[in-house]
Amino acid sequence: MRSQPYYLDVTHPLANKGVALSELAKLLAIPLAEIAVVGDGGNDVAMFEQSGLSIAMGNAGPEVQSAADFVTDSNREEGFANAIEQFILSGDRPTREMARAGDHA
Numbered sequence: 001m002r003s004q005p006y007y008l009d010v011t012h013p014l015a016n017k018g019v020a021l022s023e024l025a026k027l028l029a030i031p032l033a034e035i036a037v038v039g040d041g042g043n044d045v046a047m048f049e050q051s052g053l054s055i056a057m058g059n060a061g062p063e064v065q066s067a068a069d070f071v072t073d074s075n076r077e078e079g080f081a082n083a084i085e086q087f088i089l090s091g092d093r094p095t096r097e098m099a100r101a102g103d104h105a
Contacts, residue, residue: 009043018046025050038083040064040075055083 017039025032033052037044040057045067048054056068057079065071070087073079086092 016046017043018048018050021047021050036087038072038080039068053087055087 021035021037022032024030025035031052032050035051036053036055037047037051038055038057039045039047040060042061042064044056044060045064048056048067048069054068054070056065056071058065058071058074058077059079060068060071070083072083072086
């Protein structure tokens with residue numbers, strides 16, 4: 001995996017954010033469907049696949065954005081805070097079905 005164009009990351013196949021998220025969910029007895037994640041890198045895609053709701057930052061590459069359920073603003077535009085306000089604090093919990101219907105943020 002390349003986390004940056006100038007890095008080559010060599011890790012065990014099960015050492016990724018998706019597996020880590022699954023293990024934390026088990027330890028904390030939280031269903032994966034109840035977990036929202038936010039990310040902007042290629043190493044976040046495995047985490048997106050395990051979570052109940054995945055949100056890519058607006059500054060993420062196209063492949064990361066297409067793997068997410070929703071796309072928020074960039075980190076320069078307070079995308080993380082905006083995603084938390086819109087998807088977590090608002091109480092309006094969107095579903096993957098809504099995202100697949102084209103209702104991206």
